Amino acid sequence: MATKWAEGRPRIESAQEEACRGAGRHAGRAQGNGGSRPVYTHRRFFDGVMCKANASFSPADCVKFMSALLEFDDHLDMLYRLTKPQEHGLRNMKLALSSSDSPQFLAQSVLPFLAKLGDDSLNSGMCRKPLLQVLDTITTIPGLLPCLGEAITSGTLPDATPVAWFALTLAVNSEAARANPELEALVQPLLARGGGAAAAARQLKQVLSPAGPGPGSNGQALALEDLRVQAGGRHDNDAPNFRDIKIIPTSEEVSGRDYEAAEDNAKAPEAQLLDRHFRLLREDMVAPLREVLRTLTQWQQLDGKAARGAPNQAAMQQVLRNVxxxxxxxxxxxxxxxxxxxxxxxxxxxxxxxxxxxxxxxxxxxxxxxxxxxxxxxxxxxxxxxxxxxxxxxxxxxxxxxxxxxxxxxxxxxxxxxxxxxxxxxxxxxxxxxxxxxVSTNLLSIRPVLEGLQALPTVPLAEELVYGQAPQRISYLSAAQVEAVVAQQQLELKNAGRALDPSQAAALERGLGQRVALIQGPPGTGKTFIGVMLSQAIVRHSQETILCVCYTNHALDQFLEALLDKGIKDITMQIDTLGTLQCAGAHQVKARKLTGRQLPAAHWYSA
Known part of the structure; x- marks a missing residue:
């Protein structure tokens, strides 16, 4: 094992301010339990030290602090207390976690704490930023990551999945974490554990994948142009790992030459695909600005006068329409x-x-x-x-x-x-x-997609979509259930005087039984009809949530009407300002507007 992170720390002071003890005493209590109050064995101690800016912990105090965190039955309250600016949660958490490297402390305190942080309620929306703040603080504890790696290898941790989640979440969201060799050292121990830990480790390996050997590594002559086209050296906002690229461009990026990044064949196919899509989509945003600045500079050099070999003046005016x-x-x-x-x-x-x-x-x-x-x-x-x-x-x-x-x-x-x-x-x-x-008509429409690509550890359904393997079966319906559902749907159609043709029946069976299914055909061949039947079957026979995405609001309206006619009414819609969805008025359908909100009143402050 690695040396202990903290030795000989003085014991925490016993006197606690009464005001601090009461400041957060009621935080974290369960709601909706008929008014009963859960028992918090260490809450008085926790509330006291949270108010102390210079608290110091003994080993026993560290166990008490970690036990108090694990006693929170509301994960949101726990995260709030740790990141509350008026308290000292992050500092105290770091002191507690750095107190011991014993297998017992790792298994009974550190591992359950990571599992608590990995709860779904903390991994989206407004919780994302404070959660990453907590995770970043944990990585600054000297020796913690190597100790976790040794514990995984020795088998003293009963479940390595929380550690795998912790490492993967950090790697996806933090440039500093991706540069940390201790994080990369966790890959092999996690792979050896198998199961969910190994699956996360494979994604972690892709996120941490370097740029590869690059040109010149095979002994051939290395040209300056070869260096320039390599991702990572073309300008000050370029990087081998696309997750390290800032969404907003820089002056150097848009002022220089638009070198096209060479394809890095050393990366895994999933990493190549994510990298390619991110860079191409972002270039769609940056390229028009680069062209405008070039044209603007040339126009200023010409001083508005025509010159031999100069670009067409009308073309220039077209480019400069957004200047x-x-x-x-x-x-x-x-x-x-x-x-x-x-x-x-x-x-x-x-x-x-x-x-x-x-x-x-x-x-x-x-x-x-x-x-x-x-x-x-x-x-x-x-x-x-x-x-x-x-x-x-x-x-x-x-x-x-x-x-x-x-x-x-x-x-x-x-x-x-x-x-x-x-x-x-x-x-x-x-x-x-x-x-x-x-520069861009609507950064709001581009930025979430780019940030989403950066946040993806790998390509979903990569076996089918990247490697071209045969589609795997779904997990929420067995083969026998799929067969029974298809037979039931065909019987209902027969009773209504209708029937599926062979291609429609095959589409329904594959859509229900495979993880990936592509149904295509000309207008009027029953694509929407089959989609509604698939939705109805999944809603009836599983607990799955269905995401429906349509290219136009009209298509979404048609699909919604068909779902409502089938009796499916537990629907939440996200529509833009132009979406009318006429049928929504006749049913209790939850619709949320995404844009078009008016700005509130403003107050002016001038020079």
């Missing part, structure tokens, strides 16, 4: 319940339709109903000038009345740091040499 001049920084707008933003005014391009409107009412009507492509909400923008670093932001305020001004106004949220500080220093000034460039 706005005469930018002024007016002040800071503090919006109620929303993030503050910097208000910018600007001049529209000469050919913009709004420039031809005479009255303010015409302009407001245009910006409200027709001009949504110009600096819409959630658009990625940047302030640019030749030779200066780009300053990126997102449009978070866009009111028709403000866009109807002689110089339209938008509110932009800049990322915290030197860029924001620089913009705030320009409050009250007109930026004569800078332009506002609209």
């Amino acid at each position: 706005y001049h005469q930018v002024s920084v007016l002040g800071v707008c503090k919006q109620q319940n929303r993030m503050a933003c910097v208000m910018l005014s600007f001049a529209l391009p000469p050919g913009h339709h709004a420039n031809r409107l005479k009255t303010r009412k015409e302009k407001e009507d245009f910006w409200d109903k027709h001009g949504r492509g110009t600096l819409p909400l959630n658009a990625l923008v940047c302030l640019a000038a030749p030779g200066d670093p780009l300053l990126f932001g997102t449009v978070v305020r866009r009111e028709p009345a403000e866009m109807a001004e002689a110089l339209p106004l938008v509110g932009v949220s800049f990322e915290a740091g030197r860029g924001l500080e620089q913009v705030l220093a320009w409050v009250g000034k007109t930026l004569a040499n800078k332009v506002l460039v609209q």
Whole structure:
């Protein structure tokens, strides 16, 4: 075993402030249990030390603190207490976990604690960020990861799956964790344990996969161009592991050459696929900005005059349609319940339709109903000038009345740091040499997909989708159940005077029995009909939740109506602002709007 992480720590002080003891005494109590209060053996001790900024732990105190964490029957309360800014949960947790490397402490305290953190209720939504904060703190405990690896190898841990979840979650979400060799050293012990731990270890191995040997490793001559095309060295926001790439581009990235990353055949096929999709999708966002900046620089060099060999002026104007001049920084707008933003005014391009409107009412009507492509909400923008670093932001305020001004106004949220500080220093000034460039129409539609790809440890259903293996059987219906369900569906159709043709029957059977099934055919061949039958069968005979995704709202409306006609009414929908879904009004269907919320009232702070 590794040496102990902490030896000879002084015992924790026995006197505790009464106020601190009562501060969180009732946190974590179970709800809905008829008012009975669960017994918390170590809660008084826990509440006391949570309020002490410089508490020190004895080995016995460490066991008591970990036992108090495990006593929480509400995982959300536990996470809240650990990350509450007014308390010292993370520090105390680190002290407790670093107290002993004994197999008993690892098995009875550390392992159950990791299992508690891995609960589904903490791994999504608003809990994700504080959970990662806790996990990052755990990784800073010297010697903990090697001790876990030795315990897995020696077999003293009854279940290595919580450790596998811990390592995989860190690797997917933390660049620092991916660079930690101690995390990589857990792969082989976890693989040797088999079961869920081994499955997670295989995904961990893919997440940690390096860039591979690269050019020149086979003894051939190495050219500079070969180096440039390798992922990881093309600019300051490139990396061999695509999970380390920042979503928002950098100045160097968009100002240099657009080298296409060479395919890394040393990576596993799943890693290659995720890497390729991420880089290609992100390039769809970055490439237009790179082209705009190149054209803008060339236009400034030409000083608006035609030159021999220069690009076509009309083509230039097309590229520059999303470039706005005469930018002024007016002040800071503090919006109620929303993030503050910097208000910018600007001049529209000469050919913009709004420039031809005479009255303010015409302009407001245009910006409200027709001009949504110009600096819409959630658009990625940047302030640019030749030779200066780009300053990126997102449009978070866009009111028709403000866009109807002689110089339209938008509110932009800049990322915290030197860029924001620089913009705030320009409050009250007109930026004569800078332009506002609209990079992406809607960053909100791209960013979640890119972040989702970065968060995927591997490709779901990789055996079928990546390696082309025969589809595996589903786990929630046996072969006999599938056969019985298909026979029941066909009987119901027969009683209604209808029948499935052979291809439809095969599609129904494969859709019910296989993990992956592709049903295709021309319009009117029964694809929606079979999809509804599949949904009905799964709802009737299993506890599975079904996700239905349609390309258009009209198709979703049709599918929803068919489900409701079959008596399936436990449905939650996510629709955008344009989705009407007429049938939803006649049934108690839960619909949640994703966009189109009006911004609340704002307060202005100017220079």
